[in-house]
Amino acid sequence: MAREDTYAADPEDGLEMTRLIEQDQFVTKGMGGVFPEGDVPDNVLHILDIGCGAGGWALEVAYRYPDCEVVGLDVSEPLLAYARARAAVQHRTNALFVHGNVLNELDFADGEFDLVNIRFATAFLLREAWIPVLQKLFRVIRPGGIIRVTEFDMMGISNSPALEQFLGYLYLTLGKMGYGFSPDRKTLGMTPVLKGLLSSSGFEQITLFPHVLDFSSGTELHQHQYENYVAGFDLLLSFVQKTGVATEEEFRAVLNQVHIEMMQENFQGVWHLLTARGNKPL
Secondary structure, three states: OOOOOOOOOOOOOHHHHHHHHHHHHHHHHHHOOOOOOOOOOOOOOEEEEEOOOOOHHHHHHHHHOOOOEEEEEEOOHHHHHHHHHHHHHOOOOOEEEEEOOOOOOOOOOOOOEEEEEEEOHHHOOOHHHHHHHHHHHHHHEEEEEEEEEEEOOOOOEEOOHHHHHHHHHHHHHHHHHOOOOOOOOOOOOOHHHHHHHHHHOOOEEEEEEEEEEEOOOOOHHHHHHHHHHHHHHHOOHHHHHHHOOOOHHHHHHHHHHHHHHHOOOOOOEEEEEEEEEEEOOO
16 A cells, blocks of 8 residues: 655664664653753643654653643554553553644644644655645644754764765765755755744744764663664665665665774764754744
């Protein structure tokens, strides 16, 4: 059956599902929690998480803010089933997970939510979809409510020549496929445009919050990011070939070198993320 989403990779592929589950967990921890920019106001009680995947962020919010109801929305039924199972085991009755495609009209009332969260949407939103999607989210946020969007330009910067070359394949490939806003496709070009995208969609009082995740050798995040790369890169080959970015021989040669260089004791890498937080006018 044809997919209705625009995820770069198939979110229902077993390897990709595992990668998304693990990435969700270590990114939240690496950022310093679900709201590292500061606690949400007391009047935020109804929260929507777009592209919730396996529900890691939503479940953590439900745990830390038991008076809140958190709704996770995702297009992948297998990931939602996993999220619902986790909610049941953890007795998170204030976490609900519903099927939906953010590219379509959202089945929520006007102003239903106090806060909407969306993270790493560049993996599933083509560049021309950003404004229409943000306008849909604007509708379901109450006046004075909050939107928070977390994105990145690069999936890390390191002292590994092979990793830098391989990530270059990724940015160029995704750029050719219609993702991101980089003019030269050397990055995804997301963080410079976040404030403008929110402003163009009607949001005001936009504030930017940077985050840095250290995944150098010897850090807690090193193995997590290594596994995240390995799983993601394995799914990248077909796209690289289709877009003509690299041959399979070039791809595998660089990938083999990435494995070697990331396991060296002197490997150093950081991942820069940016959260843009804005408000719907009163």
